[in-house]
Each structure stands twice: as C-alpha cells, then as structure tokens.
Amino acid sequence: GQQVMQIPQYQHVQEGEDFTTYCNSSTTLSNIQWYKQRPGGHPVFLIQLVKSGEVKKQKRLTFQFGEAKKNSSLHITATQTTDVGTYFCAAIQGAQKLVFGQGTRLTINP
Amino acid sequence: SQTIHQWPATLVQPVGSPLSLECTVEGTSNPNLYWYRQAAGRGLQLLFYSVGIGQISSEVPQNLSASRPQDRQFILSSKKLLLSDSGFYLCAFATSGLAGTGELFFGEGSRLTVL
Secondary structure (H helix, E strand, O other): OOOEEEEOOEEEEEOOOOEEEEEEEOOOOOOEEEEEEOOOOOEEEEEEEOOOOOEEEEOOEEEEEOOOOOEEEEEEOOOOHHHOEEEEEEEEEOOOEEEEOOOEEEEEEO | OOEEEEEOOEEEEOOOOOEEEEEEEEOOOOOEEEEEEEOOOOOEEEEEEEEEOOEEEEOOOOOEEEEEEEOOEEEEEEOOOOHHHOEEEEEEEEOOOOOOOOOOEEOOOEEEEEO
C-alpha cells in the first residue's frame, strides 16, 4: 500500500535555530496532514494540505505541499522549547485509512 | 463538543493473559474509529479501523482483534498477549470520514507493558 517516508528520524537543535522535516511518497497524494505529538502525549492535528504547491503558515510553522503532490515539508522558524516533540506527516490511503510517516523527533537545547 | 475517552491509561500484563482496551466517543454520530499502536520511539501503525457498527477492517494480522458493539464504542482485545504486544495504543476518530475534513482526533492512549 501507499507509504510515506519521513526524514530525518531525529533532529537536535539549539533554541532559536530553524527546523525542517520532510515527507515523501512514491505515489501522488490526495492530501497530506501533519500532526504533533508531545513527549508522553498523543498526536494532535496541525494542518491539512490539499492543493498542489500549497503553502500554509501557522505562526512560526510553514507547511508546503509539493507541485507533484508527492512530497511535503514542515519548517519551524526560530525554534522554542515548546516545539519539542515528534512531528508526523500522514496521508490518506484508500478512502478511510490514514497512514503515518515514521515521524521526526525534535529535541531542543535551551 | 466532541470528546474521546480511552482506558485504561496504563497496564502491565503477563505474557499469555487477555487484554481489553476500550474507547468511547461523545458528541458525534457514526464516526470512523481507529486503533493505532506505537512502539517506543517509533511511528504509528494502523491496527484496525471501523466505518460502522460491526464493521471491522484489520490491517496487520496478529493476535489482536477489535470490535464495535455500539456506534461510538471501539474495543481492542487479545486472548493471549505476547511480549511484542507491548506499546502505546491509541484510539482515534474522524467525524466525517477522511475524505471530508480528514482530521483524526486521538485519545490519551493506553500504555501496555507485557512481561
């Protein structure tokens, strides 16, 4: 079935540095979702991208969907300690299943 | 408002013992329901999903099973646990199907340790 590959698996940054995680698929995606999971917590929905080339911003977070709808990225500008957690991309498979990438675990040195 | 409740939050079970995790949703009707498992430090593996009462789709063949006896109730079970069943189990729902708004709402999770 459809898979989404996410890189890097881990990222450690100094507070204030930028962070980017990438999600790639071998097939065209109908849409892509992003979730954040705080340590010890459950995943929380951040955003959904649907259109080719779409770019959405949430404060310091910028989400992009590739022109071919096969890749996506999440960029955080000037990380803060509250950004710590694991970020997942997810894509719909068939009509009713959401398949998650392996996630990128972000740790921050204050 | 829509809420999801999942219990128990943590449990420690011996190998070979049975398992029952329960999830209920409030504030919506006919949701899609999902069980995911997350091994330590790993991604989310879809185990089962349901689009209606009594309708269960299994994604990974293993010694787990799921049931949906009521519209907003989803149960994950096992007759005999294995060590490899340890992990963080997450129940989730979608209100209008993934083709709609698409957002999944997750429960707080159940952390299972099999010894």
